[in-house]
Amino acid sequence: MARHGGRGWYGQVAAAALGVTAVTVAASLWTAQAGPVDGRAEARTSTHHSAPKAAPVSVEIAHASDRGARGVNITIDDGPDPVWTPEVLQVLKEYGVKATFCMIGPQAQAHPDLVKAVVAAGHRLCDHTVSHDVTMDTKPQAYQSRQILDAEAMITKAAGGVRPLYYRAPGGAFTPYSRKVAASHGMRPLGWNVDSKDFERPGTTAIVATVEGEMPNGPTILFHDAGGDRSETVAALREVLPWLREQGYTFGFPVR
């Protein structure tokens, strides 16, 4: 789909590398200015795995797993979707896996029952903006901040007060500014290492082969639960999740 095109992982690595200097400056500014982070609603919700209350999150794009070297992070993007999110939730439940759901604000608003089901099952929320604009890195700062903060509000409201802990730019189109906005609202910028390419519907076998072949790239794996027929994704998860466990991986969340 066009909205996912044009940006491979290597392009994102290069873009991230170029951003490092600016981000380092922004990070130190942020650290210097950081007071108590406002409104950590998730900390009051016992079903949610919340980070320490007052710790500001880093503006650096997270890839690592909180389960260490053999940890993997399953991330599920572009939902929630009334057909596919329940199916993905079911597979995750069968294999006892907790995942991170990167949600589109208006879809969360339209399906609050699904957002609450995701939270109730112990998964984490991630802000994936309002419009899924993969060219957000070329847009004015006011636009970037609206895209991030409006979606955050929609997701939080749909979740009954549980806040997203991460921000993933659509297509990986982060900017130093968008990372700072997200981090200042308690959302760690979230990247990925393994793109399952499930969005392109290459067939279940191909999705499984891509994930298995690219695991040396790193622990954060990208799947989708919306944007079209995701039956291949559901079928691939049924193979990939037990395979990962057989390989000695444990399932965790991206570091915060």
Ligand SMILES: [Zn+2]
């Ligand atoms: Zn996306």
